[in-house]
Amino acid sequence: MRTPLIIANWKMNKNVHESVEFVKMICNRLPANVTVGIAAQALALYSMKQAAGNSRLQVIAQNGAAAISGPYTGEISMQSLAEIGVSYVILGHLERRRLFHESNAEIARKVLTALHLGITPIVCTDEEQISLEVDGKLHHAFRQLAPILQNLSADQVQKLVISYEPQWAVGASQDAKPALAEVGCQRIRQSVADNFGATVADQVRILYGGSVNQQTICQIVGSPNVDGTLIGRASLDVNNFLRMLNCLQTKKKQKLTAI
Ligand code: PGA
Helix, strand or coil: CCCCEEEEECCCCCCHHHHHHHHHHHCCCCCCCCEEEEEECHHHHHHHHHHHCCCCCEEEECCCCCCCCCCCCCCCCHHHHHHCCCCEEEECCHHHHHHHCCCHHHHHHHHHHHHHCCCEEEEEECCCEEEEEECCEEEEEECCCHHHHCCCCHHHHHHCEEEECCCCCCCCCCCCCHHHHHHHHHHHHHHHHHHHCHHHHHHCEEEEECCCCCCCHHHHHCCCCCCEEEECHHHCCHHHHHHHHHHHHHHHHHHHHHC
């Protein structure tokens, strides 16, 4: 059973004080059976962890360096992230690739560092996919994901979270399209199954990110192959974020009642 994972990705928004206040407002109001995390700028993470205390809220980093330590001025040490109790890190987000020219090779090294330190990498990939037919069966390969996964064992792949983030959907003016989210995540799962086997594909959590809001979250997270979502703009307002979490909770209850 894959537990849904809902992540607020604040990007470079909110100062330390605002981040802590937000954590205090939500950390004791989290829905059951869903993992909720907030990816905030590195400066706020320590204070947010303190504010979250023993609650189930996950405090998440938006980036981390491939090197463990050394002469890398301005980088974020994943060892330090692990020390303060950060257990997830987003790697290879579209904005890191586009604005900071992160390559697949660099992201692959970061993924290995995170796994080595016991931090779960949330590996972002966009829609660059190629379809090929082998022995009459259609395979989908993801140009960004394949070079990252090829360095990993099946055990390591099973520990990843993969986030499907089509570049035309991130920061877009139109709402996310639940059907396209499901197709993208299903194809990624199929490609993991082709390369690492059905058990690994069944375990790995695959999220969708890009213009998710209160109107679309339930349908997206309710799709069979989508195990959660990364929410940018719509997660910045605490009441809006809580409403989205509540709507997942209500949906869950309705499903249970129907059974
Ligand atoms: P958005 O961002 O929800 O504002 O489109 C999503 C993301 O960057 O993952």
